[in-house]
Amino acid sequence: MAARKTYEPTVMVSPPSDILIPERDLGEIPALECRHLGITFGGLHAVENFNLTVGKTEIAGLIGPNGAGKTTVFNLITKVYQPTTGTILLAGRDIAGMDTAAVNRAGIGRTFQNIRLFNNLTVEDNVKLGLHNSIRYRSFAGVLRLPSYWQEEKKAHERALELLSVFKMERMADLRAGGLPYGVQRRLEIIRALATEPRLLLLDEPAAGMNPSETEELMETIRRIRDEFRIAVLLIEHDMKLVMGICEGIAVMNFGKIIAKGTPDQIRNDPEVIEAYLGKNREE
């Protein structure tokens, strides 16, 4: 692995020149800032010069055709891949040198395109695993069943049910996660990520496999999560109804680069975006 550069910690708000942060977030340190982020796989620029700022309580969208590099961006932000170039600031703090687990502890929660739950554990245990780092007792206290074990497990149990209630899933607490329907699994993944108390929630195709009414409900829930937890949400989604419906800022990617940024209205009418989605030969 190449030696990592050391970066000066930046606490300055970068000027909102080409980015759209909702006005209410302008005075605050952005939840996420990516600067010149890029990665090459064997000479191929999978993501190149990716610049994005997500406001403190913004719901932002990342869209683009298949293979545009959207999930790769998520993997870069969460350090599943090490970026070849660029800086990532989480609430003003450089996350260079952190691994995936440390990035999560620093405040990024995520879900996966192909759902990654702990299939053999119960719904409640999946959520409790999200709470893992906030449960405060030592391993030997667990083995010896010291009072701290009982207190903390009780707290975790209550908190888990509270979080499950966000999606009205309290009654499923004892079911095996792997046996749940697809849509429910997606929601559980969101709850598990929320349990880690993130500042920024990355959702990779949260509405995939959901029917229109479920998607409608999901949109409502994402908004509610943002309001209740006061966090930023960055989501990848192909369902344009959802993206246009809840995102305040949208970035469009194609071939590893951002080709457009703007509000839903601006994106809808951007010729380059239309071209990326529908192909070039339309004018003729």
Place this chain on the structure above:
Amino acid sequence: MKKNTFTTIWKSNFTTYGIVLLFFAVMMILMATGNLSRLMRGQLVPICAYAIMAASLNLTVGVLGELSLGHAGFVSIGCFGGGLAAALLHDAGAGELVCLAGAVLAGVLLSTLAGFLIGLPVLRLNGDYLAIVTLACCQIIKSLLTNLFVGRDESGLHTGFLTQPEGVAADAFVIRGSQGLRNAAVIDNFPAAVVLLILCLIIIYNLIDSKSGRAIMALRDNKIAARSIGINITSYKMMAFVVSAAMAGAAGALFGLSQATVLPGKFDFNMSVLILVFVVLGGLGNIRGSVIAAALLTILPEKLRFLADYRMIIYAVVLIVVMLMRNSTVFHGLGEKIQGLLRRKKTAGSPPRDPDTDPAGKEG
């Protein structure tokens, strides 16, 4: 609901403890009434030792989800280290229980150390590669023990590696190269073995049902997801591996002391496989299953002695047939039907929550 969850777990754990105590009681009664053969009598402590080995290996294979083919290595470290400690304590005039406790303690400490030293570099590997490296470690430990000489007399402790130390009387050796461990006093204490078994089971069950155990099972189910929620993969992998090694050491000490002599060659690949077979037949992640499988498969070959030369062939065939049946659709369907019937008997509304459930969802 909370209460319900906890009681289910407690019930399940206590069933296992109950089974062990019942086994203990039955054996004690048989012994008191003179209905236990000498052969069986000699198997009681080994059964407990094998049960601990199987339960502890299940922690690595079933709960952590990493295949280890080197469990016998840790057992042998516990066996030889424990034997040495017991010999020294015995010389100092300690009683049987003190010797046994000292041996188990020494076995645990040494195999914990070995588990840590081996795990540190090796646990970065995954799957089949980890399996082969643990197998290699077991072979190395066997080679080292085969060449180790430790003797003691009035002038103190004499050790040698590869060559026997000079001027030490033959009967002063505790560990003598390929001739292995010779115990100063055979300690064949069944009640103490049962206590040790239950102690190990309590530790394993309590570990599984705590935040650490959850984290370990999370690694098994999905490493990437576990990382994404801030779980330190390496340390939990290490924890499961080292706890498993430590208990193997305890079992080794217990087993070793119950025999007059133990050859280092005993703890080879086949021994590791034998323990693995207990785990797989008992069900991955199913601690109770491991204990029962270990007991049955230790008693069974003894009971089949009349079959003489055909015994091991039958064992092999049974192994293959059980594996085939476990995975055939016909049998599986039947198993699910039985499970379904059992499930219906339980109160509706609360689905069974058992920390012992097999991760693959298959019942052996």
Place this chain on the structure above:
Amino acid sequence: MDFLSNLVNGISLGSIYAVIALGYTMVYGIAKMLNFAHGDIIMVGAYVCFYAVYHFGLPGWAGVLLAMLLCLILGVAVERLAYRPLRRADSLAVLITAIGVSYFLENTAQLVFGANNVFFPNLFEAEPIRLFDGRLVISVVTLASIGICMAVMVILTLFIEKTKLGKAMRAVSEDKDAARLMGISVDRTISVTFAIGSALAALAGVLLCSAIPSLSPMTGSMPGIKAFTAAVFGGIGSIPGALLGGLLLGVIEVMGKAYISTQLSDAIVFLVLIIVLLVRPTGILGKKVQEKV
């Protein structure tokens, strides 16, 4: 001269390991299973050859061919009866089954042939070759092992690269489901793999026993584990890897015996394996696989 002699012996032993390792690596590459019974096929092959030549008076080459043929049938039968039903089962069930097969072969051999060592007379009766005024003596078995191993490698590589069946094998190893969709019979391809691997094991068995020269029902066990180690060493699933791993392992073993310690030679072999895997987690020539997120 000692060094040269040890080197030649190491390469010879390594060649035998390489031929056995081929069976492991091909089966792993294609069926994705650790076939722990492979080592015992070696032993069966050696017994067949032993009885064919010394009890029924067949010529040496005929004995070897018969051993290869019978082991081929045995390998295919084992795959058919024990492994095929488990194609969709978890890998641990397959592993235990393979171990069951291994026990079965060992104990059946014990029942049929007896548990004791038998002397395995040399099939290659020619005079050893003397070089440098007789200071370097190379036995014919040594040369034959090296020559046969090289020939097997060349033929096998050509087979896999050039023939239709070889291409099918590569396809199955890459992606079973895609291969099936392309009209390749996965079951048949796996059978062929077992057939080749088992026939080679028989060949290796004859070479091994000629070199030791003794034979018992447990003969295959340790070389099996070592050859498996060799396969992992070189990068399991890779045919050149099996050759490289086998040769290195053989040389390390013989050199370790000669220059470090006879008793610790096994420990040295396994220690080197661990070190190699820590530096290159998928073996020397193994492919690196990245899990897709």
